[in-house]
Amino acid sequence: MAAVPALAALLGGAGCGISPNAIATLPARPPRSASLEEVLAAYDRFAQAAPTLGASGDLEVRDRRRGQARRLGVRLLAARDGRLYLKASVAVVTALEVVCDGRQFWFQVPSKRKVWTGRADQRPGDGEAREPYEALRPADVVAALLPAALDPGPDELLALEADRQGFSLLVAQPARGRALVRRRAWLERESLQPRRLRGYDARGELETEVQWSNWQEGWPRHVELARPLDGYEAAFDFSKVQPGAALPEQAFRPRTPPDYELVNVDERPATR
Numbered sequence: 001m002a003a004v005p006a007l008a009a010l011l012g013g014a015g016c017g018i019s020p021n022a023i024a025t026l027p028a029r030p031p032r033s034a035s036l037e038e039v040l041a042a043y044d045r046f047a048q049a050a051p052t053l054g055a056s057g058d059l060e061v062r063d064r065r066r067g068q069a070r071r072l073g074v075r076l077l078a079a080r081d082g083r084l085y086l087k088a089s090v091a092v093v094t095a096l097e098v099v100c101d102g103r104q105f106w107f108q109v110p111s112k113r114k115v116w117t118g119r120a121d122q123r124p125g126d127g128e129a130r131e132p133y134e135a136l137r138p139a140d141v142v143a144a145l146l147p148a149a150l151d152p153g154p155d156e157l158l159a160l161e162a163d164r165q166g167f168s169l170l171v172a173q174p175a176r177g178r179a180l181v182r183r184r185a186w187l188e189r190e191s192l193q194p195r196r197l198r199g200y201d202a203r204g205e206l207e208t209e210v211q212w213s214n215w216q217e218g219w220p221r222h223v224e225l226a227r228p229l230d231g232y233e234a235a236f237d238f239s240k241v242q243p244g245a246a247l248p249e250q251a252f253r254p255r256t257p258p259d260y261e262l263v264n265v266d267e268r269p270a271t272r
Contacts, residue, residue: 032189032190052247053145057238059088072088078146099251117254123230183197185197
């Protein structure tokens with residue numbers, strides 16, 4: 001019987017000598033609360049803040065399936081109606097120039113003496129001869145830089161989710177007691193700054209993803225866009241941004257050199 005008190009004394013003494021491990025602490029105050037309407041209004045304020053954008057900085061394009069990436073200097077003009085002008089260079093040499101009038105794009109690569117043209121939601125390039133710059137579908141770039149309001153339709157559902165880090169808004173199309181997600185947006189909890197947006201196809205498959213960060217003076221300086229199923233990514237790091245920039249109309253008119261090959265991507269077999 002003497003062993004029982006001895007064991008208790010041993011365990012008690014050992015316990016007194018053990019200090020708890022330090023762990024990350026949470027703020028003492030409760031996280032910010034917001035209604036669905038407040039969160040939606042915060043997202044839509046960003047989505048409607050400016051009809052145009054001018055920006056310059058760095059661009060990295062990546063092809064995750066082939067393990068390729070290129071980093072370039074970039075300057076661009078964009079408008080919510082889908083117009084885009086983008087010029088990317090290495091040092092002072094133009095690597096590619098993109099013009100889109102909102103419906104059709106012209107994607108010029110001087111090193112190949114070639115121009116691809118097609119619908120704004122199409123990708124440039126030569127099919128299997130893929131290049132990292134195929135991440136730059138003009139419609140995706142404009143949607144990442146100047147996103148549309150969530151704008152759920154009259155028959156769609158809008159749902160709010162919250163955790164300690166942020167809020168998310170989900171737009172879904174219901175059908176016979178089930179629903180397919182169409183768009184989903186995440187906002188930082190305390191600031192209500194948008195930080196991520198996903199778009200889904202008609203089957204509910206993730207199609208595009210955008211992330212915004214490094215906010216300065218009310219605008220994100222770092223913008224990433226991706227097409228996960230395609231393995232393409234583009235990351236913009238802007239040193240200068242100008243919401244509401246004036247857009248000269250001539251910037252959105254194609255200037256195809258007469259000796260360049262012109263390839264219409266709308267005429268090739270459909271691929272992802």
